[in-house]
Amino acid sequence: MRGDPAGMRVLQPRTIEEALDAFARRPSAVPLAGGTDFMVAWNAGGENGRVILDLSAITSWKRVRVSGRGLRIGALTTHWQLQHEASVKKHLPLLAEACATIGGRQIQTRGTLGGNIANASPAGDTFPPLAVYDAKVRLRSASGRRTLPFIEVFEGVKKTSLGAGELIESIDVDAPRKPTRQLFRKVGTRAASAISKTVAAGLLWTRPDGAIRELRFALGSMAPTVKRLRAVEAFVAGKKPTGEVVEEAAALLEEDVSPIDDFRSTRFYRLEVSRNLLRAFLK
Amino acid sequence: MKLPVSIAVNGSATSSEVEPRLLLVHYLRDVLGLTGTNVGCDTSQCGSCTVLIDGEAVKSCTVLAVQADGSDITTIEGLAQDGELHPIQQAFWDNHGLQCGFCTPGMILTATEILKKNPRADEHEVRHGLEGNICRCTGYENIVKSIVAAQSAKPAKKRASKKGAA
Numbered sequence: 001m002r003g004d005p006a007g008m009r010v011l012q013p014r015t016i017e018e019a020l021d022a023f024a025r026r027p028s029a030v031p032l033a034g035g036t037d038f039m040v041a042w043n044a045g046g047e048n049g050r051v052i053l054d055l056s057a058i059t060s061w062k063r064v065r066v067s068g069r070g071l072r073i074g075a076l077t078t079h080w081q082l083q084h085e086a087s088v089k090k091h092l093p094l095l096a097e098a099c100a101t102i103g104g105r106q107i108q109t110r111g112t113l114g115g116n117i118a119n120a121s122p123a124g125d126t127f128p129p130l131a132v133y134d135a136k137v138r139l140r141s142a143s144g145r146r147t148l149p150f151i152e153v154f155e156g157v158k159k160t161s162l163g164a165g166e167l168i169e170s171i172d173v174d175a176p177r178k179p180t181r182q183l184f185r186k187v188g189t190r191a192a193s194a195i196s197k198t199v200a201a202g203l204l205w206t207r208p209d210g211a212i213r214e215l216r217f218a219l220g221s222m223a224p225t226v227k228r229l230r231a232v233e234a235f236v237a238g239k240k241p242t243g244e245v246v247e248e249a250a251a252l253l254e255e256d257v258s259p260i261d262d263f264r265s266t267r268f269y270r271l272e273v274s275r276n277l278l279r280a281f282l283k
Numbered sequence: 284m285k286l287p288v289s290i291a292v293n294g295s296a297t298s299s300e301v302e303p304r305l306l307l308v309h310y311l312r313d314v315l316g317l318t319g320t321n322v323g324c325d326t327s328q329c330g331s332c333t334v335l336i337d338g339e340a341v342k343s344c345t346v347l348a349v350q351a352d353g354s355d356i357t358t359i360e361g362l363a364q365d366g367e368l369h370p371i372q373q374a375f376w377d378n379h380g381l382q383c384g385f386c387t388p389g390m391i392l393t394a395t396e397i398l399k400k401n402p403r404a405d406e407h408e409v410r411h412g413l414e415g416n417i418c419r420c421t422g423y424e425n426i427v428k429s430i431v432a433a434q435s436a437k438p439a440k441k442r443a444s445k446k447g448a449a
Contacts, residue, residue, distance in 0.1 A: 010286065010303035010349055032350070039345035040326045043306075052303070056350045080339065104415020106330060106393070109339040110346065192414035193328070 008042070009051045016058055016140075019167065024142040027164035029053040033076055033115035036107050061114070061169065064088060069175045072138075075114025075168040079126075080105065082113060091175035094129035094184040094201050101125055101186050103193050114168040117150075120158045120225070123264075125186055127154075127226035128201035131218035133173045140169040147172070154225035179203040183281050187273050189264070196221040197265035200277045211240045217281070219274055221264075222257040231255035232278065241282045249282060250275040288352045292317065293361025301348050308332045310348035311358055319359035319388050323417075330416030333389035334358050340396040342415070359388035362395070371395055371433040380429030382420035390416050394430045406431055 011029060013019035023029060029051040032038060041047050055061070061074035066087045073082070079099035082088050089096045102108055102116075102125050116126050117137065127150075135150040142165055150171070155161050162168070183202040188194025199220040205213040215236050217229045231252045239245045259270035285300040292315060299314055311317045311334070320343060323331035327345040334343045335357040362369035368376065371394050381387040390413065397404055397412035404412065409430045410423070418426060 008302075008304040009284070010347065012286065012349060012352075032347075035345055035347070035350070036327060039347075043325050043345065052347075054347070054350055056352070103327075104330065105396070105412060106333055106340045106342045106415045107327065109336075110341050192411075 008048075011051065011053045012057065013053070013055075014057050016060070019053065019055060019058060020140065020142040020165070023053055023167060024165040026051055026053070031055055031118065031167055033112040033118075034078065034107075034110035036103065036111040036115070037119050037121070055167075071173050071175065073113055073171040073173065075117075075170055076112045077114075079103075079108040079111045079113070079116075083108070092129065092133055092173060094132065094182060094203075095126060095173075097184040098125045098129045098186070098199075098201070107193075113171055117153060117171070118160060118162065118168055120154055120156075120160045122157055122224055122226075123196045123199070123221040124226065125196060125199050125220065128199055128218035128220045129184060130171065130173070131226050131228050132201045132203045132216040133176060134216075135171050135173045137168055138170045138172055139163075139166045141165040141167070145169070151226065151228065157224045176203060177205070180206045181281065183277070185277055187277075195264060198222055198259075198270050198274045198277070200274065200281075202278075202281045204281065209240075211238055212236045212282075213238075215282070217278060219257055222259045222270055222274060224258075227256045229253060229256045229278075236282065246279050246282045250279050253278060286349050288348055290348070290351050290353070291355045293357060303347065303349055305348045306344055307334070307346040307348045307351050307356075308343035310351075311343065311356075314348075317358050317360050321385055321388060323385065323389075328417065329386070329389075330393065331386045331389040333392045333416065335392055335396060338396070338399070340393050340415075357392065357395075359391060362391065369395070371398070371430065374429040374433035375426075378425050378429040378432055380421070380425045386416060386418045386420075390418065390426055394433070397430065398434050402434060404430075404434065 011022045013022050031053045033055050061076040063074045064085050065072040079102050083096045083099040116124050130150045137148050137150055137153050139146050153160050181204045186199045187197050201218050203216045207213045215233045220226045232249045235252055236249050253275055259267045261267050286303055287300050289298040308320055308322055311320050321331040322344055323329035325344055327342045332342050332344040333340050336354050371391050393416050409427050
């Protein structure tokens with residue numbers, strides 16, 4: 001343990017109300033869910049002096065509720081739960097698939113969907129699926145609730161638009177009508193426990209004549225935050241995916257992303273492999 | 284400021300006042316003296332600190348003891364019953380599933396959960412389930428062999444005991 005022994009205080013609220021009150025009084029506290037990322041940084045001495053708001057006791061946020069066509073996923077639902085939950089596998093299979101690729105099972109049993117979002121890593125693997133499902137994030141503070149479109153939660157690398165004292169309460173998603181094709185694909189250095197070089201999710205609906213009715217495509221690890229490929233989506237709508245259309249769509253991909261060279265991959269590789277994923281999905 | 288924790292470990296109630304910073308693995312090792320759970324990497328990569336919290340495999344080097352308050356924990360010390368090795372421990376013994384032994388407690392605890400969730404796990408599923416556990420000696424071959432052997436040993440044992448009961 002390399003964290004400073006003196007530098008940690010843990011608040012342990014027993015109820016949601018206690019948690020919201022405690023966070024209102026200490027907005028600089030770090031809400032702790034599974035801690036799969038934060039605790040690694042803390043062990044390395046990177047988060048000394050932080051006050052931690054331990055959310056372990058908030059059991060009512062650890063469930064998925066189904067109402068009509070909508071799923072309300074409690075923020076503290078784990079990746080393990082999500083990949084096995086029947087309603088998620090049925091209505092949001094891309095999310096279930098993404099959750100199964102995050103770390104090994106010991107990480108999946110601890111890591112939560114709300115924690116993944118609040119952590120706001122550019123490489124969050126659940127983000128492209130939530131982006132194509134048009135998820136909404138319900139926030140709660142001592143002074144009330146508000147709901148944000150999923151994409152708008154992120155402001156940059158590890159930065160969210162959550163206000164002082166706001167906790168993620170749930171992730172709300174309507175089950176989409178059945179797509180003609182769907183895709184989740186994570187590209188990393190190894191099959192297991194890798195952090196993404198690029199991560200893609202796609203939903204595609206076609207018309208009887210083969211033309212594309214609607215495309216939703218999102219990429220992670222390709223910009224500071226998850227991106228929907230709005231230019232590509234708008235371009236292909238109503239068109240048949242001929243070779244020419246697919247190539248033009250692939251060329252438009254760069255409009256919405258800005259990958260970098262870093263220790264995990266290069267801009268060149270990330271663009272090339274993302275364009276190939278898009279091409280293969282459209283054809 | 285110390286915080287009280289009550290954690291059931293291997294079926295016995297334990298309680299203590301702990302510093303909030305105390306990691307679960309250090310609660311097990313230093314407070315309770317259960318040193319079978321190893322700390323390998325401190326960064327939740329290697330899996331040698333794996334224990335079961337309420338039946339789920341977790342890496343105890345990145346969980347605070349206070350987060351485990353009220354839970355039920357199984358460590359490697361809790362597997363053998365009445366002096367008899369757990370079938371998975373026996374299978375590791377029989378199949379030479381370890382060399383230096385450092386990763387073994389974590390491997391066995393993870394294996395316990397893999398087989399509990401899927402008693403018919405094949406080699407591929409066992410390998411997938413072990414993705415969060417690293418071994419630098421064996422090349423995994425005998426570890427996987429041990430776990431697959433352990434599951435085929437289990438029903439045989441059950442049949443034997445049923446016969447005995449009849």
